[in-house]
Amino acid sequence: MSVSEFAHPDVLAYWWLPDYPDRRVPGRLTWDPDRGGDLKLMGELRKPVILDNHLADGGVQKYRVRPNKLERHYPVILGSHKTNAGREEAYTLLNSLSLNSVGFHGLEEFPEHISPGALLHGAWYTDPSEIEADRAIFDLSHLSSWVNLSGLEIEYPQLSGSHVDPFIVITGTDLPAFSTTHENAIVELRQLLRQTGDHEHASGVDQSWQLVIKIEPMGELERFTDIAIDIRALVTIGAGKTADITRAVLQHPQLHQHTLDGTPVPAFRDDITYLNRWAHRGSNDSSIRKHDLYFDLEQLGGADGVRRWLDAASTYRTELRRVMATRYTDAMYLEDRIMNTSAALERFDKVRRPDAPKVFRDGKWHVASFVDRIIACADYAGPTFADLIVEDAPVWAKRVKFVRNQLAHHDDPFRITGEVGEHVLAEQVYWLFVMCLLRECDAPDATFESIARHGQIRWLSEQVEERLSPSESG
Template structure:
């Protein structure tokens, strides 16, 4: 459909006129091309001024080495305004003094394009709403506009049936003044006449609409899209790519007539998200999903996710990084997983100091009296009343539902000790001589699972569902098997 959002995994191009915002009269023709893997490239027939020049004396222009970069380029193409952000000239071919004069040529790469709006920059608060589609959002939403019926008189299919469409009710919730809506958009029936067959089609797209109290900028909209993306990634336990992102302009269409209301204009965002969504790819198997809106209603999970994401953002980012951009080497994964566990423990605000503060402080002062004054400040910083890594791991294992943790790993003490030794060996020695690769993999996977179970616990996922996840999810079942093989005390252990 003509009004469909622009999918980030599809190529597109626009031929139009382009200019710098501070020089709108100098317009240059060119073609903007978008490729999912290569990003945005503007090919100009002519050139925007990219030379760095100065006027050291009246009437004298000095041209310096290097090229200008532009925060913003504006354009119009195919009856739409376009804004390019973070623009860098790749090449410029000028024809000064050439025997045959011909147009200059220039190519420019851009980080982001807004197709449908002119803005002054990434922080221009010109948008009243954002709509985002993420991989497997429809599966997570556990709702659809479609219903299918098969004819089966007397219990035997007779080849008849029908597919019906019933608009799905919008689910919405208000979080700190921002409205989150789970919506569906579907196409009308379409019959594709082929030479050998006829194909009937309709399409249902689930998306989340975010409406803040006050207009927000592109930067704010990208943050909101990332919030939704991370939630779906957590729920599906995999990297969930952004399929499309559309923004609604804060100002209504000025061409409104008395016989129709004013229209809200929209702008499609072309950028490179942490993971690029594939809109035609097959959905993840439902057995690999931690929770959906059927078991954890949209109105409940979104407020809890917003609160937890804000409070535990660093830990969540680290553990999501293992999904979005997995490291190639187990040592990198070890540092990330254990680091996420430490950061999560701090973010949860668990106060488990080994000693009461009123006992520790005089004890430390007494010890420091025996340290030479030149080294006292250094020793003071080393003597801290903080829990060790092992203490933090024990505390994290104790927070989720106990039966779920027991199913994940039968020996919490062994996991905490071996994880601590592996991290310390790698951090202090640069290698892990006491662990096999298989055991390191088990340490990484179990630690990652403990962090995820803690995040799910913070969201309020019921204990029974936590247990079912460990029992039924294929990857967590494999993690539990690995823990039973590598993270239990054997007869040869001392």
Template sequence: MANDPLNLDESGEWAGLWWLPDDPENRVPGVLRYKPEEGLVLSLIGMFEDRIVTTLADGLAVVHEGSRTWDVIHGAAEQREISLLGCVPSSSKRTYGARVKSPDKQTITVTTALIGAHVDSEDEAAFSKIEVSVENFGLWAATSVFKGVFSAPGGRPDGSGTISVEPVEAQSVEVDGTEFVLAHSHTLPFFDYRRGGTVGRMRDTAYMRIVPREATSLSDAMSSARLIQDLIALATHHAAGVIWLRLKLAQAVGESASGRQLPERNVEVIYSPAVIGKHDAKATDHHRVFFTCESLPFEEVIPRWYEVHERLQSATNMILGLRYAPAQYVESNLLTAVGAAEVLHRGLGIDQSPIPRADFKSMREAMLAQVPEEHRGRIRSSLRNDPTLRDRLYALAARPDQEAMSSLVPDVDRWASRTTKGRNDLAHEGQTPDHSIEELIAVVDVTTAVVILNILNELGLPAERQREIVHNHPQLRYTARGARDWLTAPTKEP
């Protein structure tokens, strides 16, 4: 359909005229091309001046090293306004002194394209709504317009049945003045007549619509898309690529000359997110998903995730980074997983000062009194009343459901001890001679799982579901087995 969003995993091309916002009369023909693996490239027949030139008092011009870049280039192509943001010239070919006069050529690399609107910057509040689709969103939403019934008289299928389409009522919740809507759109029935048979099909797309109280900008829209992307990545335990991002132009921008409000205008966003979603790829298996809107209702999880994502963003970024770009070396994964645990502990606001604060203050002053004045500043900074890494790991293990945790980490003492030693040896000695590769892998997997369970616990995931995840999720079952094999203290002989 012509009104479908532009999928980021599909190529596109827009031929038109292009100009700089401060020089709209100088319009240069060219073609904007997008390829998922290469990004956005504008090829001009002609060029914008990209040299850095200084004109001297005597009229002479001095060309400096380097080249200009442009924050925004405007265009008109395929009967739509286009804004190109973050534009850098990659090649320019001038024809001075050529035997045959021909147009100059210029190629410009573009960071982001808005198809359907002219804006002056990514911070311009020009949009009223944000719509985003990410991989596995429909699986997480746990709703569909499709319903199937198969006839099986006497318990034996007879080959008959029906597939019906029933519109799904949108679910919405307001958080801090912003409305989040779980919406569906579906195509009309289509019959594809082939020589060897006939295929009938429809497509149901679940997506998130975000409606802020006031007009929003492109940069805020990308942050909102990232919020949803991270939620689905956490819920499915799988990198969640952005399939498409669409904005609605604010009515104030789209008013007609007569003062009447025009219908909402779609603005497609073409950019390169952390992962580009593949819209036709098979969804993640349901048994590999941590939670859906069945186990944690939409109207509950969105407000909680909004708060948790902001409060624990550093920890979630680190742990989700292992899903988006897993490191090839166990040492890097060790530092990331343990770092996420430490950052999470701080974000949770657990007050675990080993020594009462009043007592520690007097103790520190007494110790500093024995230190020569020239060394006192250095010693003061090293005297801290913070919990150790082992203390933090113990505290994290105590927060989720304890039955689930005991299945995942049967020997918390051993896990905390070996994780602390592995991290300290790597950070201070540059190697982990007392750990085998298998044990390090178990440390990384268990620490990652403990962080994830804590985040899920903060989202309010029921204890029963936490137990189901540990017992049934293939990766967490593997992690629990590694904990039993490598992170359990050996039994002493009687």
């Protein structure tokens, strides 16, 4: 089964727990990128425990021992599927939850219904901590647009007036990878060229860019995914649309592809496909044009900019993921976007300035307040953010505090109207966090200049200016 065919797997297989390899239960596994996995078994993964209840009249009543809630969780489930060609495919399900086992009763086995948290196709692992590889490859939507560099050239010789030249010439040139390091990992943005069409009725060249991560001698699964999620955030910010992880594979030095007679080919790795819900997925997968980008790879500083971003993102990973959760989905309430980002901004400043000086106010020295920290963030973000909010940072920061308090304490007018804050404010606090993190990774001026030129940023500033300008009297 190819990776593309495995994007939405639907397989019949035998499933078992690592501690009970002889108890294999048939069942059907399906996977949906939005809803995750669904495993429906013909029986139970654990053999029912039947005990005797000795009655007062000397009789014996059999009863089932019901599983406790902890036993509903399966860290690992293994599966085996035989293809039509007779080849065995290995599956490993991670962090699964039994949806109905607590309600099992009686002496007969029940069909168990399980929700897997993640899935590995191509290898068996008995312990999640043992999932290791030396290479991982991730496909992200909008990554190619954000890299903004093409190795394709198209020529139409006949347009020059000649009728003997080819109608069209497509040239695909291999471009060097953007390579950097992060801690003990090599991180690359690598171009991929592939032929398309049946070469009889249609033919062409497809170009895309992939994220490739290498860790020697081996790296744990979480190390690879942490880097991929941080790159996902970067591409989402720069592209202005959610960069979904559409494909993820692990590669192990001992897993090779094989010829038809079963001979291993060491030069070609076999893939271990990794499926996960990856939190929220974007609802808009339309293509991006150059003027849609807030900034691209070159404006960030190329490979070195990616390295600095990963270093900063690892320091503020909790704050970054909380903020990006507000961008990955359209289902989050506006008020929740403001609350999440405001909390992340306060924590960002506490991490950046753990020994922030006290502030003299009302004749006394005070520990830096929420407003003080928001003002510090605005100063750190620089002139691009000052142009975005238009008004003085202290005035704006107090308004952010007012909105945050209304939401946190359910005060009036939020209690009465159910509404407080606005879209413009939600965007302002988001871009404040983004610009602070870009400052933290020493993003060049070109990054901020490109953001300032973006039509959405200019529109936000215009909205603020209209609101702040005195109305003209009729």
